[in-house]
Amino acid sequence: MTCMLTPVRPRPGYRVAVLSPAAALPARLPAPFDLGLQRMRDELDLVPVEYPTTRTWGATPQERADDIHAAFADPGITVIITSIGGNDQIKVLPHLDAELIRSNPKPFYGISDNTNLCLFLDRLGIVSYYGGTVMTTLGRFGSTSPHAMEALRAALFAGGWYDxxxxxxxxxxxxxxxxxxxxxxxxxxxxxxxxxxxxxxxxxxxxxxxxxxxxxxxxxxxxxxxxxxxxxxxxxxxxxxxxxxxxxxxxxxxxxxxxxxxxxxxxxxxxxxxxxxxxxxxxxxxxxxxxxxxxxxxxxxxxxxxxxxxxxxxxxxxxxxxxxxxxxxxxxxxxxxxxxxxxxxxx
CATH class of the missing domain: 3.50.30.60 (LD-carboxypeptidase A C-terminal domain-like)
Structure with a gap:
């Protein structure tokens, strides 16, 4: 069976990197993004930290890779959660420093275009998490889904087996x-x-x-x-x-x-x-x-x-x-x- 590393998970009150390594949709649709950040604070007791390209529409692959590196390298960041997906993240992968990321493993959450980064992390032997983005899970219309939030909390904080x-x-x-x-x-x-x-x-x-x-x-x-x-x-x-x-x-x-x-x-x-x-x-x-x-x-x-x-x-x-x-x-x-x-x- 493939050997994989599960990164150390955060605790309430910890700082979270919020990145847009795919599309910086928060630049064009700030309302659901800001709502998701507020719910991250209120419902998960986590502190979101934005990076230069989080709200920068049209950021280059190198600029997005720089933010990924900064988030993984920062010892004060315990988890990385993406804003949403996109359609060109594969262009970011050639700019990534595999050794930097391998040496600083952290839980990474994303769906859709973030499949690219999940595949990259998998090749490095690091477990990531498919789901839980700011705009879709936390910025959901009306209120967050109890079903989705139960799974997200289990993944973020509890660990272990989940049905x-x-x-x-x-x-x-x-x-x-x-x-x-x-x-x-x-x-x-x-x-x-x-x-x-x-x-x-x-x-x-x-x-x-x-x-x-x-x-x-x-x-x-x-x-x-x-x-x-x-x-x-x-x-x-x-x-x-x-x-x-x-x-x-x-x-x-x-x-x-x-x-x-x-x-x-x-x-x-x-x-x-x-x-x-x-x-x-x-x-x-x-x-x-x-x-x-x-x-x-x-x-x-x-x-x-x-x-x-x-x-x-x-x-x-x-x-x-x-x-x-x-x-x-x-x-x-x-x-x-x-x-x-x-x-x-x-x-």
Whole structure:
């Protein structure tokens, strides 16, 4: 099994680096970001510390890398939490000092484009955390999600094993962040649907690896920041798709190429995040949303049946771009029991 280092976790009152290593959306949408910072203080008792590029739209990859280095090197910073995702963080990775980061490991939280940094840290043998960003988890409309905050607190402060559970209510429909009035409106949640279990009949345990499917695809193409394929043997793959709502054919083709590479067959299980099927700029009817989700499910199951038919596949896990946004430890251990239909992660 892959050897990984879990960085020392913070305590209430500690200083937290708040970075925008992907897109500095706080520069354009300060209201949900500031709300998230306030909740970081009030609900988590952590002290946010911003850096030069946290609110600098268009910061260069080198400038963003400089802030990453400063946050990891500062002994007064105990955890790094990102503002939100983006779409070009892969350009930052060539500017990173691997030895500096390896010598100063810290918990890193991010989703979406931050898959890039999670992959970089994984290669260094450092566990990171997929989820818990300032604008999505802490800056959520209305109030924070109790489900998401329970997982975030467990990951930040408690550590140990944590049982994930399906959401009682969920949504993938957001509101316009540019209208401050929307921040006071609670999201309308759909009834929970539970997880969908397919394949596999034996419990498995392995270290998590994956992230946003589209960003993982970028890294597989660039092939610069990944471990050798054989080091993923027995790990648990977790994937989710973004607000760009990729087609079912694209999802299948990425998994197909993982299979043709021989990498998909190395994983002991797959956790697939609930698909985001609605976006503010691409509103869909209920019928279109259902069709999109069903098509993605079919694409995932088709690829897994062709390349890795005997492993457990769990669909609609609440991670990634939907709400609630749970936290999973990238590189941390995960236990899956298909008979009991349970998923546990080690923070």
């Amino acid at each position: 994930l559970r399906p959401a009682d209510g969920w949504t993938d429909m957001g509101k316009d962040w540019s209208d401050p009035a929307n921040l006071r409106a609670e999201p309308e949640l759909f009834p929970g649907t539970g997880w969908q279990w397919h394949g596999g009949d034996r419990p498995v345990e392995g270290r998590l690896w994956g992230g946003c499917l589209e960003i993982l695809d970028w890294n597989l193409r660039a092939n610069r920041w990944l471990r050798p394929d054989e080091e993923h043997q027995g790990r648990v793959l977790f994937l989710e798709t973004s607000e760009e709502m990729p087609s079912d054919s694209y999802v299948y083709e990425v998994l197909m190429c993982l299979g043709e590479r021989g990498l998909l067959q190395r994983f002991s299980a797959l956790l697939m995040g609930r698909p985001k099927a609605w976006e503010l700029m691409r509103p869909c009817t209920p019928e279109e949303r259902t069709a999109y989700v069903e098509a993605q499910h079919a694409a995932v199951l088709r690829a897994m049946t062709e390349y890795s038919p005997d492993v457990p596949v769990v669909l609609d896990v609440d991670l990634g771009h939907t709400d609630p946004q749970l936290v999973v430890p990238f590189g941390g251990r995960c236990r899956i029991d298909p008979t009991a239909q349970t998923i546990s992660v080690e923070y």
